[in-house]
Amino acid sequence: MAKNYLKSPDLLPISHDKKKIGAVGFSFIWVGMAVVLAAFAIGGAGVQSLSLGWVVIATIIASLALGFLMTMTGDIGVEHGLSFPVYMRAPFGTVGTHIPSIVRGFVASCWFGVNTYFGSTAMNAILATMVGFDNWFACFIIFGALQVANTALGIKAVERFADLAAPIIIIISGWMYFTLSDQALQQGREVWSWIESPVTGGAAVTAFIVVIMSNMGFWGTLTADMPSLSRFVKAPLHERNWFKRNKAQIAGNLIAYPIVQTFMVMIGAVSYVAVSNYDPVVALQQSASGLILGILLLMIVFAQWSTNITANLIPAATIFSNVGGPKIPFWAGVVVAGIVGVIVQPWSLFGIITQILLIIGGVLSAIVGILIADYYLIRKRRVNVPDLYESDGQYHYANGINWAGLISWILGGGAAVIFANYSFIVGFAVGAISYLLLGKYWWFEKYKQAELTDPSDEKYLGISVGRNWKIEVGQEVETDVAISPNPTAEKV
Template structure:
């Protein structure tokens, strides 16, 4: 998905992703419902693995179960293991290479025994979804409403830059996450909506009237298109290594000129 240059309209910039999701999600979800329905009609159980075991035997059963294993590898590995492993390896820095992060993610995934939650999975997912929704609300409030889609890109690569906050922690975000998570847990039937709204609203208030008063953000104080926008005004941000292996930000204009 490539965003068009010189286009500030959000819907036009993201039309590829929006159209793709509108087309693919209904197809995918419908296919999943059909699988569950067929399984239930076959063996009175919506679990396709149970249906396969109850309706096939011998080589056919072996082939079908192998396909289930491949499906888990193709889906869960990319959707769950890789992101978790990346987080573990990033948190530990050079001491934990990516392969070690994969091992840690796998071990934790086995220890917590997610299959034991199958009987209460809907309730658990509602609560977890609400807690994660508060993070989404925080991100939306920070990027769209406070920074107005402007980011001080150079400072992202400065260990002592404006995003360091208090020892690397944005307490406005942490507090808002807790508020949204508690609200989502209490009103679990509407967890995503409650978590999203509470997390976003509380972050907007705390960040604007407290946290960003203490830790000023350049793109909020001076929301300049020239300084803080990139492709939407026809420019790209490119990271290059200088002669001393220091990271330099190169601002590439549509004309091809570069300003270090």
Template sequence: MKKSHLKSPDLLPITQKDRTITKLGYSFMWVGMVVVLATFAIGGSGVINLSLPWVILATVIGSLAIGFFISLIADIGIEHGLSFPVYMRAPFGTIGTHIPSVTRGITASMWFGLNTYFGSTAMNGILNILFGFDNWFICFIIFAIVQLVNTALGIKSIERFADLAAPVIILIAIWMYSSLSDKAQAAGRDVWSWVESPVTGGAAFTAFMVVIFANMGFWATLSADIPSISRFMNAPANEKNWFKRNQSSLVGNLIAMPLTQTFMIIIGAISYIAVLNSDPVVALQESASGLLLAVLLLMIVLAQWSTNTAANVVPAATIFSNVGGPKFPFWAGVITAGIVGTIVQPWQLFDILIQVLLFVGGILSAIVGILFADYYLLRKRRVNVPELYEDHGQYRYSGGINLAGFIAWIIGAVASYFVPEYGFVVGFVGGAAIYFVLARFWWFKKYPQAEIQDPSDEKYLGISVGRDWIIEEDTREPVLDKIPENVDLY
């Protein structure tokens, strides 16, 4: 039998025994993921018009909001063990999934390149201090290769590196905060009250909202494809309570991420206050020297490594593997992500970073809204998983395309473009509402969905009823392995 392009081994559902990411492991991954150039840039741009306390408040609001959306979509991976591009076959079709998925894959690759550039400048600074070496592009190539190899070794390798890097990042970040605060005080600027160009009234409200949605827009990328990571998270079998089943996800998304995000926003803001540049690599080179500077820059290198492997390369590689089929394994997707992230010349992107965040956030938020409507409102978390891997199953729709999904995505994305400050909310609500109406009252009338017509938990739920989805090559029926209720998962 010809091997279906939908059944690439790297895209099959993850079983209970292979879900190895713990609550602590996922939280440590977040610690590394938020220490990126964009996070610092949000803090730096925030204190141009607002005082630091207001920037912090906006960051907390935005982080908790996007953490909630990430947790909602993460249940797709936790419940069914499915990756982002595989589940996207439901709202976009078995062929249509490639268009929005590749959009996200290219975006993730660009972020990989940007973060690698940021890390390579820090690496170059360390080598320059220790050995007099000065060539950031060679550092870029070496740093990219090391990260790609780490990712190609698998999710456990990524988690182990995060476990190692996170405590070091936290300690050095505290040290960095102290160093930059001293620099700001020496310049005669109080970090808690200084504002470059204060605004009031409606302008202040707009500036406040920009910080909120810049934080949300940045993580809109991960909120869309979090199933590619969450499918590896530990979760209790036979647990129907949503909150208990998603504990690992919730701790990371609503505690670890907001706390670390806020702290790094503060560092970016203080960096700008100290030297009028939110790039801490530049700020640190002006405020520290010698071995102290090398240690501070080490945090930047470790953080970019931790961020890229989990938040950018894994999603991009999974998506490219989905497009390429069984003959294009995960490691080939990793290499593709690295190539794309390099040829876009990420060192040219920093000056337009906030605008890019808001624009991309709006486009991807429409996808998040569509995923939410499809998974929770229409299918009510029940998924006919075996059909996701069938070329001519219920998700083929019309030539492999779900028009309801594409119409909703286009309208939601376009609407978000015209209100960039509120792009995430407009894109999410627009995408979800339009998709719900079109799918329920039009598209699914033409193409009936088994799990909607027969909403059976036993047939269409996954881990919450103790089911592992095992997809076989030679049958349309899944092998359903019941996970014993008395198994100690932890």
């Protein structure tokens, strides 16, 4: 294998001057990302056992907790300009990183397929209503191809699309909520008090926790690889204060995301109250017609488009590019993700894939715990970034594998599966605690890390000390030194 296989140009650190997404832009991206079938499903399932008020409270709790964790992992991208699969070389090794990364990439590709199918049904409904064209599979292929092309153009094209889609989504979401609420009232059902099968006592507590875990399990996948997106988010130089450095992230993760997620869960709940189906495409076809129906369904199409390119295609493409090295650029990774999303035939798995992927989300929550333990508790945000791109550097560990990371992931993921109703919390906690103990008292005693041996802020922090990491991508020089004592960096 070529010695520079870790140095794919699309995976190099993003410098400060290339961070183009501000607080408003990041918030708009979140507006588009949060409008997805899973959010509607959470609301529809929730009101089967709880009142809408309790479903909303559970969603807010989950969204705020997850938004904070997203901002924590996202600091890896903000501070050092690193993507998820590149930083994963630290807790999993230069080879070991591929195992959990590919799982995440596969999950993202599957979600791309599911959301594309969902959007294509709305597109097909629009065309059938307006011009009499009725072929959902043709809509699926066209819709998927448009998303792949948009994402392959790069992050700025994604932000521009979000700027266009977000205001439309906000306006039409409100229209959708009131339309479905009116339909429910016409049937004598008050959306905030109606419950299909009320539960009390311990069953009510369990139902409440399930709503929280469903919200956290679904977005837990993005929580892990938030650095792949946050590395493009603007941040002030020489800012040591964590909150000030991440203020653009906070605007999206802790304000925009909880608000939009909660509203989408409400729409799914109201849809279920109105027509016993959380799919708003079905509900809207029964409650509207003509131009109004076309406009409402167009919101579904825009929402899935915006969600897919940001939450699914970008993370999957970054991961596949990392696995393939320089021979697979970002745009090729996008194409691979698109192909996988079609091969899994989401139209055949549509009824069960949400539950399957939510379980996988719980398994991946262990990675979130491992990342936070590695970045904050062990390395204390200091990273020997150049060695992340060296095949024989300090992150090579044992034949490219950090067994502390892999063992912790197995323990955390296994615990999440066993305790499925508490999957995210259990997976996160077991993963974090296991890695902290195994890493600190076993693995890093055996494989010394430069940033732990010499905990220097000036050497190993990023933009908070005014540094842009520079990685040489030309011919590498052979060396017998396992730890790079003088990381290559450029001060801004």
